[in-house]
Amino acid sequence: MVLVLGAGCCFVKGYVVEHLLHFRLLAKLSQGRMFSFVSKRLSLMMMTKVCCFQRNFSSALPPLVPVKLPSKMETHFWYVLPDEVKSESLLSQYSELLSPREKKNLYHMQGDQFKKSALLARVLVRTTIARYQTNCQVNPRSLKFKKTIYGKPEVDWENGDKWCPPPLHFNISHTSSLVACGVTVNVPIGIDVEEKQRRLKNKILAFAKRYFSPDEVKLLTAISDPEIQRQEFIKLWTLKEAYVKAVGRGFSAAPFNTFTIRARVVKMGGFHHFDTQHSEASEIVVESSDDPENLTRNWQFALLDLAGSHYAAICIEKENSAGGEAGVPMRLTVWKTIPFVEDERVSGTGAVVPISGLIKQL
């Protein structure tokens, strides 16, 4: 289902608003120029034609399409493909959403492609969180972020005491070609995305022996085809990263070689290598050599082939502390988005192919 912010009506706080401008044009402006950071604003001639009686965040950008918070059992996953965002004016408007500190960080980054994906990562997290405020509009520019004592980013809700912030959790990950944000309610989430074609500079087994658990090294060593071995390595890396990010205590709290992630066939007992043919039937589990207790049974994983180009791993904490109930799938909705321009729900389409883990796409 494609939602295009074109001519139409939008109900906001009881006001009926009519948009006269086709906002998709924004994406087609500036025919393929290289992205540059000269922050000149395009003449907003087109934008002034907008008759919009609701409070607008900036004079130029249309409102975000609001989305209901995920339910307790759901995970929302949003992603942007930087190559689809070509308009310099749109990128310029995006950079206006950033805080002074974010702008400063961006300024110091080297490499146009990298800078662009870093910008889109900040824009994605701000606009995504802003969408979920259905009771009152939140300006994505006004969101503040802070870090926990372990360094995990979270929203710094600042409103008055009548306001009860939603128990929203998020996590972002990006490569130069894909930017993603995962959202849950009540439970922590960690995500990691990696290009499928990513190659290591070091030798895979040497790297695995240094950083992965002995069982994982054994699993990778058993793969004779070097290309398959490389793919399995990348998948394992994203899963381990997603787990550490979900736990949220940094690399040192959960060193990679102290836990093992593997796929397990549900209801059949025993352990199984990643099995792409029976993805619905294999569950991903984590076992810790440091903590053989229940903590590790509380985490649920999904591994996806995203947009044909990336592996995406999602790790969330299971709601019930009883943990170990096997066979409950992660309920997942995935959107591909260009903030303010286009949202497309892609779960259940060819853009999202489950590889491993119990997943139910919505």
Place this chain on the structure above:
Amino acid sequence: MATFSAITSVIFAPSLKPSLSNNVIAERTSNLKMAIGGWRKNRFPSLKTNRFCVSCSAKPETVQKVCEIVRRQLALPAETELTSESKFSALGADSLDTVEIVMSLEEEFGIGVEEENSQNITTVQEAADLIEKLVEKKAA
């Protein structure tokens, strides 16, 4: 401020030649408490360093080697400026790159970096400093 430092030099380093006459010192006495209080809040000017550690920065050769490894890992174009202050994250390194860099550094220098330490390496300088510390420890 000249007055401020004159007061401190009178109180804390009597061997220094006070540039003020006795009259001026007497005048300033009432401001003494405030001045001392102010001094306590600020760092003593001569210890103007980011890290209160005795060992100074790593050798230039170490920094150079780190730069080479980082440049290779991140496939940086020749024109990208790389200094000791360069932050890995600003160069486009993701977590996998950073871990690969640490591994390459371990191999290059024959050391082992613990996870807690590798998390704290965010710049070329920090990497070089840690390497020298570990190399020293290994030699000892």
